[in-house]
């Protein structure tokens with residue numbers, strides 16, 4: 001891929017922190033879904049934070065994709081939390097009749113990680129993780 | 135076009151035409167290659183030359199086939215150049231009565247002149263005289279108005295209409311095209327004059343999706359029309375255009391200073407939904423976002439396609455109706471996000487969604 005990265009997926013202990021950096025079209029959103037699901041398996045992640053603060057809208061397709069990620073992750077043994085939904089985006093989701101389904105949401109990254117610590121158990125220290133650079 | 139394969143030249147009668155033509159291939163290749171650097175383009179021209187020579191071979195004296203092929207090859211190359219150049223030139227200007235002498239040579243200038251002459255001939259006598267007096271003789275609207283017993287404003291409006299009409303007729307003459315339907319000229323004229331009310335009345339957007347001739351001619355007309363800062367038109371052909379459309383809508387609406395960030399996000403989300411419907415069900419179409427002043431200030435979005443159409447619009451507006459992943463919230467969701475929402479759909483002809491969000495409180 002050329003140009004600035006659209007998304008990044010970083011590993012932190014047994015968690016993955018996935019950040020969307022810009023508005024994504026459906027193809028990019030689907031690619032993000034595949035990459036993230038693949039990383040969950042490869043890194044044996046137990047928790048996933050998806051930061052959507054940079055998304056301009058969460059329309060039906062984007063919301064549906066987040067739900068799908070959350071449900072696939074759950075089947076693979078990971079808990080997903082979506083963070084950074086902007087107030088006006090949240091308002092539009094409500095008006096649209098959309099929500100993130102069984103996927104939990106939190107205000108920001110810090111609260112998302114705190115939520116994961118509560119439901120998954122505390123993160124293992126980063127030094128104990130294996131694998132290459134994220 | 136079937137490709138002509140090289141074959142051995144077999145001397146003496148009876149020689150099949152195709153054999154005789156095939157024998158000319160190396161020579162034709164040399165002629166074209168000397169003039170066209172691009173290998174693929176050159177090969178296309180070689181094939182076109184051979185096809186023409188083959189078609190004519192029955193009518194040409196046996197001894198004349200070679201000179202005929204040489205002349206044809208040169209013609210085919212020259213036509214390709216002219217075509218390429220004409221397209222390039224006409225991207226910038228649609229018609230200019232005071233066209234400077236073209237350096238490309240007599241033939242080209244002649245072609246241009248005859249298109250302008252044909253276009254002028256189609257105008258009314260009154261329009262033609264006004265245009266020529268103004269554009270060629272340099273008379274100003276005030277002196278023309280005095281002469282015609284009119285006002286400068288009325289003359290300016292007449293000139294504007296005449297120019298718009300001339301651009302349409304010029305393009306038709308240049309392409310030697312006769313519009314296929316009665317609706318074509320009114321549509322092209324409405325585009326050329328940049329008259330939005332008229333464009334709506336004649337449903338210009340839909341006609342452009344349905345009529346190839348007007349779609350081709352409409353492009354230069356729209357490019358030439360004065361740039362509006364209260365309207366944006368986004369051609370839709372794929373996923374990335376969904377993002378482009380919603381961002382353009384947000385940007386245009388944001389300039390009005392009457393929408394909150396939430397309003398803008400609601401609008402962008404609705405545009406995303408209706409634009410995605412175009413991509414998913416029709417493949418291509420267009421989205422037009424425009425500022426409305428009447429009856430109130432607001433933003434109107436028109437999303438139209440020439441796709442398969444929606445057999446049951448009522449059902450499509452119910453939650454959960456969908457044939458693709460996304461939970462079927464597209465159209466009903468968009469309707470909830472906007473103040474006004476209307477769908478016109480005809481099976482086999484396409485769909486137009488028109489939706490509006492007004493400034494101020496809801």
Ligand SMILES: [Zn+2]
Pocket residue numbers: 313314315317318319321341345346347348349
């Ligand atoms: Zn037409």
